[in-house]
Amino acid sequence: MNIAIVGLGLMGGSLALSLRAKDYINKIVGYDHNEEHKKTALELNLVDEIVEFELVKKCDVIFLAIPVNGVIASLEKLTDVSQDVTIIDLGSTKEKIISSVPPIIRKNFVAAHPMTGTENFGPTAAIEGLYEDKVVVLCDLEDSGKHQCETAKKIFTSLNMRxxxxxxAEHDRHAAFISHMPHAISYSIANTVMKQENKRNILALAAGGFRSMSRLAKSSPNMWEDIFRQNKTNLIEAIELFEDELTELKEAILSDEWEKVHQEMKDGNKLHDILD
Amino acid sequence: MNIAIVGLGLMGGSLALSLRAKDYINKIVGYDHNEEHKKTALELNLVDEIVEFELVKKCDVIFLAIPVNGVIASLEKLTDVSQDVTIIDLGSTKEKIISSVPPIIRKNFVAAHPMTGTENFGPTAAIEGLYEDKVVVLCDLEDSGKHQCETAKKIFTSLNMRxxxxxxAEHDRHAAFISHMPHAISYSIANTVMKQENKRNILALAAGGFRSMSRLAKSSPNMWEDIFRQNKTNLIEAIELFEDELTELKEAILSDEWEKVHQEMKDGNKLHDILD
Structure with a gap:
């Protein structure tokens, strides 16, 4: 199987590293619109070869590992692939992408979202094992071709993904709560502290808690602008439900309702009975 | 040097583990108001002996590693220690504790806040190395006795702390921004998701980002209720500045001001130029 990866950053680069070891893979070629990324990807041996965009169409499988608006634009340019080709996107939103797939390649297309990542980006952020034992969400598979569904499942299974x-639509609402809203909050926490006059003094004291809560604020603005655009409605709903929750806690603190404050913290503790 | 540790949870237990290896330490005794914690601390070999509260007064150094309201209550019971004894609290707030120290033992007392911890609590959460290479904030040392300052510095230096x-007052404001406000937010993120009807489905998809942002929601309600009480004014200010920041981002998303959204994310990225 020949693989093309469009976008050689964290997601695409890590995918290349994981797929290289699989014996059903013949060759991995890469494309990126950023010249620096192309060079770095070759230097890091992420892919066997860098090709022009036109040539990715010759591969059996084309992964689109680029910001979600880029996925939509790329699909427009892939309408002439043969009917055996499988196109898999790895975007963090799904509904807008699925509704934008040109009908002529709808069966070629598989909508996937691997629930993994780090706050780092670009080819140097690529790490082997990023996909190992993680969840991949596959959406609206009934509209993808049988061959394409099987190909996608085979690849994700070989990466040990669940x-x-x-x-x-369901994916996008879930993603708003567990991923997109927390990213918006992390950027806002970072900016709140950065606007303090003595931010350097404050940060000199930062321990693990602050690092956890501000880590996502390191994420790529290019990628996250697109995600926020495409999942705007769900994201706003999730942010507003969070705001209500925080306001409730704040009001309870302000009015010395300590039993209520305590109960809200105990409720928060329960998350980890489910999550761990 | 004989050490007493009052409170054998994450902070006190980890301190005991780190101090055991130091050759200037003769004996470490422990006290906890929780009978289970006493047993577990002995089983885990955190301390040499469990003693009654009265007996901690016979040690050279008494660490108060308990929730901050407990620190204030304990200081009331330590007014009869000899003038050579050093009492060090490890609480996450400082101003209210310092102003509550009975004048007769003010010179005995050193206010310290080690900027370290994990979301886990109780004696089983104790880990060696928790203090290693971390920052300890020492407050208002000019009001502590010379011998007590030297003792506290010697101990924290031996733990490789900066x-x-x-x-x-300055400490409490900084702590509100880098620690207390982020904890309040983490509890609220956890509760927002927990109130979703399909929370189990949502959490089945949770990846590293959500885990980072909800980790602090696992923290002890007993400990954090006290911290929120004692640092209420600073905490509310920090939460409100964060709320303004998040509202600004939300409004920009709602009104499709994508350049502004992008800029706010780029601003957030800058945090890590300082923090890393």
């Missing part, structure tokens, strides 16, 4: 199937 | 000196 597959979860759902509608694109 | 010392930072400031006023209690």
């Amino acid at each position: 597959k979860s199937f759902m509608r694109g | 010392k930072s000196f400031m006023r209690g």
Whole structure:
């Protein structure tokens, strides 16, 4: 199987590293619109070869590992692939992408979201094992071709990923709560502290808690602007529900309702009975 | 030097583990108001002996590693220690504690806040190395006795901690931004997701980002209720500045001001130029 990876950053680069070891893979070629990324990807041996965009169409499988608006633009340029080609996107939103797939290649297309990542980006952020034992959400598979579904499942299974199937709309709402809203909050925490006059003094004291809560604020603005655009409605809903929750806690603190404050913290503790 | 540790949870237990290896330490005794904690601390070999509260007064150094309201209550019971004894609290707030120290033991007392911890609590959470290479904030040292200052510095230096000196009021404001406000937010993120009907489905998809942002929601309600009480004014200010920041981001998303959204994310990225 020949693989093309469009976008050689954290997601695409890590995918290349993981797929290289698989014996059903013949060759991995890469494309990136950023010249620096192309060079770095070759230097790091992420892919066997860098090709022009036109040539990715010759591969059996094309991964789109680029910001979500880029996925939509790329699909427009892939309408002439043969009917055996499988196109898999790895975007963090699904509904807008799925509804934008040109009908002529709808069967070629598989909508996937691997629930993994780090705050780092670019080819140097690529790490082997990023996908190992993580969940991949596959959306609206009934509209993808049988061959394409099988190909996608084979690849994700070979990466030891756990597959979860759902509608694109359902995915986007879930993702707003567990990923997109927390990213918005992390950027805002970072900016709140950065606006303090003595930010350097404050940060000199930063321990693990602050590092956890501000880590996502390191994420790529290019990638996250697109995600926020595409999942705007769900994101706003999630942010507003969070704001209500925080306001409730704040009001309880302000009015010395300590039993209520305590109960809200105990409720928060329960998350980890489910999560761990 | 004989050491007493009052409170054998994460902070006190980890301190015991780190101090055991030091050759200037003769004996470490422990006290906890929780019978289970006493047993567990002995089983885990955190301390040499469990003693009654009265007996901690016979040690050279008494660490108060308990919730901050407990620190204030304990200081009331330590007014009869000899003038050579050093009492060090490890609480996350400083101003209220310092102003509550009975004048007769003010010189005995050193206000310290080690900027370290994990979301876990109780004796089983104790880990060696928790203090290693971390910052300890020492407040209002000019009001502590010379012998007590030297003793505290000697101990924290032997733990390889970096010392930072400031006023209690200054500490509390910094701590509100880098620690207390982020904890309040983490509890609220956890509760927002827990109130979703399909929380189990949502959490099945949770990846590293959500785990980072909800980790602090696992923290002890007993400990954090006290901290929120004692640092209420600074905490509310920090939460409100964060709320303004998040509202600004939300409004920009809502009104499709994508350049502004992008800029706010780029600003957030800058935090890590300072922090890393």
